[in-house]
Amino acid sequence: MFRKVSYLLIAFYCSSIVMAQSPAVAINPELLKDRWPAEWIAHPTASGNDYGVFLFRRSFDLQAKPSRFVIHVSADNRYRLFVNGRAVGMGPARGDLDHWRFETVDIGPFLDKGGNVLAAVVWNFGEHIPFAQVTSQTAFIVQGDSKSESVVNTDDRWKVMQNSAYSPVPVERSRLFWAFIVIGPGDRVDGSKYPWGWQESDYDDSKWDKAKKLGKGVPYGVRNFSMPWALVPRPIPAMEDRLQRIPKIARSSGASITEDFLNAAKPLEIPPDTKATILLDQTYLTTAYPELLVSGGKGSEVTLEYAEALFDEKGKKGHRDEIGGRRIRGYQDKFLPNGGEKRLFRPLWLRTYRYLQIEIKTASEPLTIHDFYGRYTGYPFKRKASFAGSDPELTDIWDVGWRTARLCSGETYYDCPYYEQLQYAGDTRIQTFISLYVSGDDRLMRNAIMQFDDSRMPEGLTASRYPHCVQQIIPPYSLFWITMIHDHWMHRDDPAFIGRFLPGIRGVLEWFEGHIDENGMLGVLPWWNYVDWVPQYESGEPSGVKEGNSAIVTLQFVYALDYAAELAEAFGDKNQARHYRSLSGSLKKAVRKHCWDEERGLFADTPKKKLFSQHTNVMAVLVDMIPAARQKAFMEKVVAEKDLVQCTFYYHFYLVRAMKKAGLGDRYIEMLRPWRDMLKMGLTTFAEKPEPTRSDCHAWSAGPNYDLLATVCGIEPAKPGFKSVRIEPHLGPLEWVEGKMPHPLGMIEVRFERKDKAGVKGWVVLPDGLEGRFVWNGKSTRLKSGKTNISR
16 A cells, blocks of 8 residues: 655744645654554643643754754644744644544754753643544654654653643633534643743753653554554644634733734733733634733733634624624633743634634733734645636625635635534535635645545445544435545546446445335435435435335435446446446335425425425436436426525535536526525625525535636536546636636636627637537537637
């Protein structure tokens, strides 16, 4: 599995964490096929499973400043690494025990001739652990890439202490109206107990304990008798890190504050025996590490509270810009200054906020706040694509959608950054399209596909969300994992990557096949068969999953079977492809027999025909249960009949696919009304569902960033590997559109304008080596590399 692996060099400056654009660093191949000389280490007496924050140090001498000094680092739960006082890395990227990530860092630029110190803070959130965090026990490991770097290998020469300044601030769910929130605790840091300067080279660690050795580091695939972590290289780059100042003071009491403080031009002085409250407005939602720099203030307490929006007395959010009559309700950090100079507080894990409140209670000493700001963090996607049209509001939708997608992308994709930070397969499929189309970066997509493969249970299903420490199964999400693999196959030319997942695909489909009942449809289904957050579905589950014969989930099975058949055939397994197609056909026949309602001209959700939904009928179109010639009229009916269970933001993605397949792509722009309404409500990211919504930022609602390019501009792959392109624009009411998107060979650029009532003119630019077809009103024109003028 492992050959010589190359990763981007990571370099870091001061408290910033920045991915260096340097030549790749090759990992010593011996470290991927045999046990490491380095030991996992821990505190000698502290519990390895309870909450705890631990500091590790290793002092060492070098005869000369090295030009290169590569190390590999990991920890459980997490670490932040320092070299001679400089922060140089964080991790590990989230995985599971059988695929435990390690980071590769060249710390050569930060080392000196003579004495040096490598230091790390390692924490375990214990019983407060985020659902997305897998763990075994608190531990830390550093392995030098070669003999010259082995001086820093972790063993009992390392020193360790437990930082008793830290204690958890559990999330008070009552403050969030008992919403489901599983991101871990806030931090309470008592400055009087904090070993200030512990990461610096001149700090005296003579009273620290000698680290306890736990056992050798072991890479994946190597015989292992003791250690729970099977080490694999981190497959994604370091997270982006940049300064992000807070531009607006929403209100304050008990303190005289001006924008000079927010710009770091003037410190904020809080007198003794004062209670002050300052509400700050980032003006848009963000994910960041807030940093607070203070002096003095012994005996004071600073509470930081974070929220996506403010709430009125009835617990309603309303317009997100409104301040009056509203208050903050969110999770918190607490910092107790010790009276020292230039004390920096920074939480261990990222925070999500638009509104951030600072509550200060001073004792007998004044407190000086020198600076307060955020360090933005997230997956380092670069926006290479663009979109514009004659409707300027579409630009706002594009920008807000991209912010939504970015805040839902870290070491994995997130469903939402404030409440869960979990990678769900259903959400992730939509997110991967956005990543491919807007940035062209498929590394997080590949990571997600691999992690869902890692999550598969013996009976075949994937987890619904992964990584996780609390198991959850949503069987339909296993089907969308299959479609995600097909999506990658269509957009990237990497058959070796796709081929490794064919056994997993077979396992998922065999599980579903084993649940077909005597009616020929899926019978009673265990677990949680979520489809959409609609009032008619209890907990998001449609009729038929508990008593059997859900048309929606049966057709989702068909949808995945059809995609799997294409993959099986492409990879030479014609018998398997034939079986998948045969099974798909028999399932469709059963759904038609039991769920088609001749009087309504629609498919019902179950054979009882008591409930009809857009969802079932959308899937019927996507799997060709409606003849092509009738699909347009059928989908017009599905959209027009408001007594059907309506698709919300998540399933809107599939509604658009069906509309487009039926020849109604020109109606896409009018379908964006809910997104326009969110903008009017002051949202700066797109919400989980229509108001009232829990989450103000949910990645599945960023779908317009895909469809403005794939549907309105009409850019889609025509062959696997995106080896050719099909461009069929759907301008709808727009007078003109223009867009560009990254392709593995370069940029695809288009511009189209209305010509009379039914015509179009413009141009298409394809990168060298790419050809395709332009389609308008059913007529096709060949596109060659370079620029092709269009007039139809």
